[in-house]
Amino acid sequence: xxxxxxxxxxxxxxxxxxxxxxxxxxxxxxxxxxxxxxxxxxxxxxxxxxxxxxxxxxxxxxxxxxxxxxxxxxxxxxxxxxxxxxxxxxxxxxxxxxxxxxxxxxxxxxxxxxxxxxxxxxxxxxxxxxxxxxxxxxxxxxxxxxxxxxxxxxxxxxxxxxxxxxxxxxxxxxxxxxxxxxxxxxxxxxxxxxxxxxxxxxxxxxxxxxxxxxxxxxxxxxxxxxxxxxxxxxxxxxxxxxxxxxxxxxxxxxxxxxxxxxxxxxxxxxxxxxxxxxxxxxxxxxxxxxxxxxxxxxxxxxxxxxxxxxxxxxxxxxxxxxxxxxxxxxxxxxxxxxxxxxxxxxxxxxxxxxxxxxxxxxxxxxxxxxxxxxxxxxxxxxxxxxxxxxxxxxxxxxxxxxxxxxxxxxxxxxxxxxxxxxxxxxxxxxxxxxxxxxxxxxxxxxxxxxxxxxxxxxxxxxxxxxxxxxxxxxxxxxxxxxxxxxxxxxxxxxxxxxxxxxxxxxxxxxxxxxxxxxxxxxxxxxxxxxxxxx
Numbered sequence: 001x002x003x004x005x006x007x008x009x010x011x012x013x014x015x016x017x018x019x020x021x022x023x024x025x026x027x028x029x030x031x032x033x034x035x036x037x038x039x040x041x042x043x044x045x046x047x048x049x050x051x052x053x054x055x056x057x058x059x060x061x062x063x064x065x066x067x068x069x070x071x072x073x074x075x076x077x078x079x080x081x082x083x084x085x086x087x088x089x090x091x092x093x094x095x096x097x098x099x100x101x102x103x104x105x106x107x108x109x110x111x112x113x114x115x116x117x118x119x120x121x122x123x124x125x126x127x128x129x130x131x132x133x134x135x136x137x138x139x140x141x142x143x144x145x146x147x148x149x150x151x152x153x154x155x156x157x158x159x160x161x162x163x164x165x166x167x168x169x170x171x172x173x174x175x176x177x178x179x180x181x182x183x184x185x186x187x188x189x190x191x192x193x194x195x196x197x198x199x200x201x202x203x204x205x206x207x208x209x210x211x212x213x214x215x216x217x218x219x220x221x222x223x224x225x226x227x228x229x230x231x232x233x234x235x236x237x238x239x240x241x242x243x244x245x246x247x248x249x250x251x252x253x254x255x256x257x258x259x260x261x262x263x264x265x266x267x268x269x270x271x272x273x274x275x276x277x278x279x280x281x282x283x284x285x286x287x288x289x290x291x292x293x294x295x296x297x298x299x300x301x302x303x304x305x306x307x308x309x310x311x312x313x314x315x316x317x318x319x320x321x322x323x324x325x326x327x328x329x330x331x332x333x334x335x336x337x338x339x340x341x342x343x344x345x346x347x348x349x350x351x352x353x354x355x356x357x358x359x360x361x362x363x364x365x366x367x368x369x370x371x372x373x374x375x376x377x378x379x380x381x382x383x384x385x386x387x388x389x390x391x392x393x394x395x396x397x398x399x400x401x402x403x404x405x406x407x408x409x410x411x412x413x414x415x416x417x418x419x420x421x422x423x424x425x426x427x428x429x430x431x432x433x434x435x436x437x438x439x440x441x442x443x444x445x446x447x448x449x450x451x452x453x454x455x456x457x458x459x460x461x462x463x464x465x466x467x468x469x470x471x472x473x474x475x476x477x478x479x480x481x482x483x484x485x486x487x488x489x490x491x492x493x494x495x496x497x498x499x500x501x502x503x504x505x506x507x508x509x510x511x512x513x514x515x516x517x518x519x520x521x522x523x524x525x526x527x528x529x530x531x532x533x534x
Contacts, residue, residue, distance in 0.1 A: 053067050065469065082289045099281065100193075118219070135147055177197065206309070218274050228264070232264065248512035330508050332507055351508040365450070372446065389422055391412045395410075450485070
């Protein structure tokens with residue numbers, strides 16, 4: 001499956017999981033499970049697993065989860081920050097993603113040739129931009145010649161600051177000490193950072209990771225801002241599916257910030273300033289808003305000692321205020337069309353409750369019944385039998401799970417078949433789910449696959465570290481990772497039918513699809529309001 005922006009919440013898969021071809025769908029579904037047998041045997045009992053897990057919270061509020069796996073002398077570290085694009089300030093969409101790009105730029109001692117002078121140079125950039133913004137804010141009254149000179153002064157200040165930068169030094173320190181897979185990702189509900197080290201380099205990770213949170217330096221900010229802008233251009237503006245997903249979210253959510261993609265809107269990105277990132281950091285990157293997972297060949301007592309030594313330096317700060325905006329009740333179908341000469345695509349979303357709902361497990365099972373693999377209803381109906389679609393599927397939670405979102409369906413029409421035909425077939429499948437309960441064999445198959453999905457998550461040290469932090473941050477207890485299997489086991493055929501009838505209703509539906517515009521017309525998105533028809 002394709003992700004438009006990095007990571008998503010693992011249980012719900014996040015905003016970015018949209019299938020774009022049948023080949024991708026098949027590849028994901030047929031991943032061999034025999035490679036996971038050792039993990040299956042190790043994860044059979046929660047009580048046995050708990051014996052290998054140690055967790056503790058520092059006085060500043062930062063929580064650690066340490067899991068021992070001594071099969072190889074390596075350790076994976078996963079830092080989960082409970083902030084995502086849903087927390088972007090108004091007029092600054094994409095800022096959480098922008099901060100992710102600042103992750104490994106270094107500190108006052110890593111990444112600089114002369115910190116004293118670089119600090120002055122960074123301040124000079126801020127001052128130059130402040131003068132430019134003051135004139136630019138006059139809009140039509142701004143002096144074009146003065147703006148030109150001020151913009152040139154900004155460029156000159158940025159160029160001077162670059163003289164003090166030691167590019168990619170953080171990366172080199174990690175790689176020269178055997179570090180692997182250093183990366184980061186931003187989703188609607190989280191920002192995550194992760195990489196692995198040889199076990200005998202664990203203390204280096206503690207030093208590096210704590211230092212970049214203690215004294216982050218947002219060097220090369222405007223260079224990375226250009227990278228973020230280019231990512232949007234590639235993944236949204238040049239991608240029919242990217243534009244379609246963005247349009248769907250903007251129409252499905254009138255008020256809640258789930259309407260904004262993690263990458264942000266172009267005008268917001270272009271207006272980012274370095275002080276914006278600093279304010280965002282001080283508000284959201286507080287120790288009590290961070291969970292760190294450590295999995296591998298470690299001694300838990302040593303991990304705690306080093307955590308106290310290095311991360312104990314971070315000052316405690318208040319948690320950020322939770323989002324207050326509640327999406328109003330949708331009272332009619334909404335539709336949006338995106339002009340595109342490329343492969344047609346259809347997405348239909350129905351409003352659903354958040355991941356804390358008592359119906360969450362039943363919705364997950366419904367998703368699997370409808371769309372998981374060649375035995376699913378959608379595959380048999382739309383791909384195999386009618387052959388109206390190249391690929392078709394569903395996503396139980398979109399774009400995130402922390403707040404009420406969407407239950408998503410998608411289809412890529414086959415040659416000779418229209419979006420309208422696929423939409424009709426999709427509704428027939430949904431009506432079948434409302435009318436007919438899944439049989440016992442189907443429920444058992446689905447629950448087996450959900451269990452296999454858990455095993456897949458735990459196959460690698462990094463995967464396990466990510467899951468432990470995700471479940472702790474979202475549910476307050478990493479054990480939810482295991483106990484949700486019990487919730488799946490309790491789901492009945494009646495539950496599956498009930499949630500289909502409750503949530504897959506037309507008045508709570510948003511439909512988005514691409515169409516080929518008439519020759520010579522302007523390819524804009526077209527929105528049909530609630531209760532309207534195309």
